[in-house]
Amino acid sequence: MATDALSQVMGRIAEIRSRLGMVAPGGRFAEILDAKLDSRPGPVPPAAFVPASFTSRLAVLGPGPRGVVTASELSSYLDAGGIRERNGRLGGEGLLVEVSGGWSGQPLLLPPAAEAWEQMREAAAADGIDLRVIDAYRSWESQDRAYQAFLAGNKSANVLPPGKSRHGLGLAVDVTNGRIVGRSDPEWQWLQDNAWRFGWYPISNETWHWEFRGLGA
Ligand SMILES: [Zn+2]
Numbered sequence: 001m002a003t004d005a006l007s008q009v010m011g012r013i014a015e016i017r018s019r020l021g022m023v024a025p026g027g028r029f030a031e032i033l034d035a036k037l038d039s040r041p042g043p044v045p046p047a048a049f050v051p052a053s054f055t056s057r058l059a060v061l062g063p064g065p066r067g068v069v070t071a072s073e074l075s076s077y078l079d080a081g082g083i084r085e086r087n088g089r090l091g092g093e094g095l096l097v098e099v100s101g102g103w104s105g106q107p108l109l110l111p112p113a114a115e116a117w118e119q120m121r122e123a124a125a126a127d128g129i130d131l132r133v134i135d136a137y138r139s140w141e142s143q144d145r146a147y148q149a150f151l152a153g154n155k156s157a158n159v160l161p162p163g164k165s166r167h168g169l170g171l172a173v174d175v176t177n178g179r180i181v182g183r184s185d186p187e188w189q190w191l192q193d194n195a196w197r198f199g200w201y202p203i204s205n206e207t208w209h210w211e212f213r214g215l216g217a
Contacts, residue, residue: 068116068199071214077112078169087168088140096137096170103176107136110170113212117173120198129190134176134208138167157206171212180208 069077078084081095090096090110097114098106101121109117117133124131138146143162150159159165166172175181181188188207195201199214 068119069112069214071199071217074112074199074212074214074217083110083169087163087165088138088143090137090168090170091139099133099136101130101132103132103134103178107133107173108170109136109173109212112214113171116198116200116212120195120200123194123198124187124190127190129187130177131187131191132176133173134180135167135174136172137170138165140168143168166211173210174208175210176208182207 083090091108095110096108097111099109099114099117101107101117121131140162143160143165146155146159147161149155150157162168175187175191177185177187181191183189191200191202191210195210199212199217200210201213201217202210
């Protein structure tokens with residue numbers, strides 16, 4: 001009786017499995033399941049962060065509203081790409097993106113910051129503000145030069161040692177309008193009111209220096 005009931009149940013299970021196209025029960029089931037789990041994509045290797053186009057980089061990031069990533073998405077991106085450990089050493093890998101608004105030369109930013117910068121510049125332009133950048137990504141060497149000048153007393157602003165600045169991650173800009181932007185400038189007022197909407201934030205008393213930390217940081 002019990003055996004009949006069991007074989008009936010097993011028969012129904014077999015029927016359901018075959019209808020769903022599932023693997024027949026047996027010792028190999030666990031093995032096949034393991035193989036399937038193994039074939040799931042693991043963490044994205046750094047190479048995946050260097051695709052050909054800017055758009056596909058954003059596809060990797062999973063863009064948030066208006067293409068700007070959240071603080072936690074940015075953090076995952078930095079971790080998965082091993083970015084934090086390469087402060088000042090991100091050049092020459094096709095990773096950094098040229099952005100608009102350079103005061104002189106072509107500023108470079110990390111893709112999530114680049115997208116947010118372009119969105120923010122567009123919004124500022126709509127309000128009659130031309131956001132321009134005098135400094136964005138800095139290599140280890142250029143950060144070191146600035147730091148040495150600071151130590152020698154040749155810099156009025158505080159300069160972090162190489163490896164410590166968000167400039168070395170391509171996540172900071174210094175905004176200019178011919179002079180460094182200060183509290184009396186319309187650019188500063190606009191940024192103060194709007195930058196957070198694009199994931200950009202000021203630090204301490206440096207009115208010209210803005211850092212991309214992602215939405216909701
Ligand atoms: Zn700065």
